[in-house]
Ligand code: SAH
Ligand code: SF4
């Protein structure tokens with residue numbers, strides 16, 4: 196059907212951002228155009244996250260708003276995709292009976308077909324995986340939405356940055372977490388598929404790839420007697436001409452092997468940044484979380500990261516107020532965050548999730564106000580460290596891949612303030628011409644806030660390209676019609 200418009204809202208992690216890109220790419224193939232206005236849309240999609248209750252409530256309130264659209268345009272197709280669709284079909288049907296399709300994480304490739312079915316029959320469509328235990332590896336393999344060259348570059352964070360899924364699912368089963376049930380068993384993609392996809396992305400003008408997996412450093416692919424680890428995978432794409440940066444998220448502390456750290460140090464295109472969530476500084480809490488390491492193990496791992504990759508930036512996640520977290524155990528997280536000197540940390544209040552082991556075994560016994568206070572206390576220490584980390588960069592020169600105008604500049608009128616990230620993942624803001632967007636430039640850092648570095652671009656010093664002789668270098672600022680909510684996690 197041509198002339199039809201699709202609107203999509205995305206919450207959750209990078210997996211969801213990539214899934215939305217793939218779904219829109221598939222719909223484009225069927226003649227759909229993307230719109231940023233729900234009012235214009237013939238198909239309204241919500242790609243959802245279940246990791247915390249807050250994320251789910253966000254989706255339910257969006258669905259509440261969209262109900263009005265359904266009144267105005269009864270032919271509009273409303274779809275709920277992703278993790279909530281996988282986990283809570285019944286609840287969605289109950290709370291939002293006007294939803295026309297519910298599509299799980301493994302069935303996203305079927306979205307165009309399901310939209311057509313809804314249109315033809317006006318019957319609600321449900322497509323979700325069997326339970327995790329029933330989900331045969333083949334089902335999961337078949338559900339891989341593989342790279343499609345028509346996937347929509349305008350859905351990407353920028354035209355020169357893309358996510359590449361190297362692994363799906365998770366087998367770690369941390370007791371608080373829904374991801375193993377919403378994303379199924381852990382499975383690593385064959386390296387050839389990934390390398391091919393990276394080459395295609397680079398051919399499309401992509402300069403930075405972020406390899407994504409729930410525990411990305413657990414990546415291992417075995418075929419016959421060949422074993423490919425993450426370090427091998429990265430080495431195998433490193434020399435693709437035109438590729439400038441390789442990132443990978445998120446790391447599991449127990450799988451941070453020396454071969455990977457050596458690759459991060461040795462390979463110049465690999466970003467010197469590791470996101471390795473610790474979750475808690477208390478051994479008893481870590482045990483109840485089933486993280487399989489102690490705080491001491493984590494700190495030793497951190498020391499190894501810093502020894503093998505000098506200057507590496509490390510960030511973490513914490514959960515505060517997990518079941519049975521006493522004041523004493525919380526103070527251990529405070530001690531750890533003080534000592535660890537993370538570049539930044541994402542701190543979450545524990546949110547009990549139905550179906551998890553924690554919900555089954557342990558009462559959610561830390562009151563909300565205590566969770567809130569602990570969140571603030573931990574954040575205050577982290578912010579001090581972030582400030583120190585950023586201040587330590589003042590006086591240095593960093594290489595920045597310029598992503599676009601900064602948010603400040605988007606509001607202001609005259610000066611173009613640009614933003615991008617350094618090789619150590621620091622956000623850098625500086626004044627410069629828009630033609631630098633999409634290029635790597637050197638910036639002398641003059642000032643710092645806890646979250647941003649400010650500096651002066653060293654002009655005529657574009658790394659790896661002569662911008663002055665390249666009229667096409669004034670890359671248009673990408674339209675971002677889909678609504679991102681990043682980083683929610
Ligand atoms: N796979 C990644 C991230 C998973 S979800 C990893 O293991 O590191 C992202 C973050 O959300 C987690 O690191 C954790 O800090 C947080 N999180 C997960 N489940 C949660 C819950 N039930 N309540 C609060 N935070 C949670
Ligand atoms: Fe969830 Fe743990 Fe898997 Fe991360 S490693 S996705 S926190 S179960």
Ligand code: F3S
Pocket residue numbers: 206207208209210211243244245246277278373374377378684
């Ligand atoms: Fe959320 Fe699903 Fe990602 S639960 S964090 S969108 S894997």
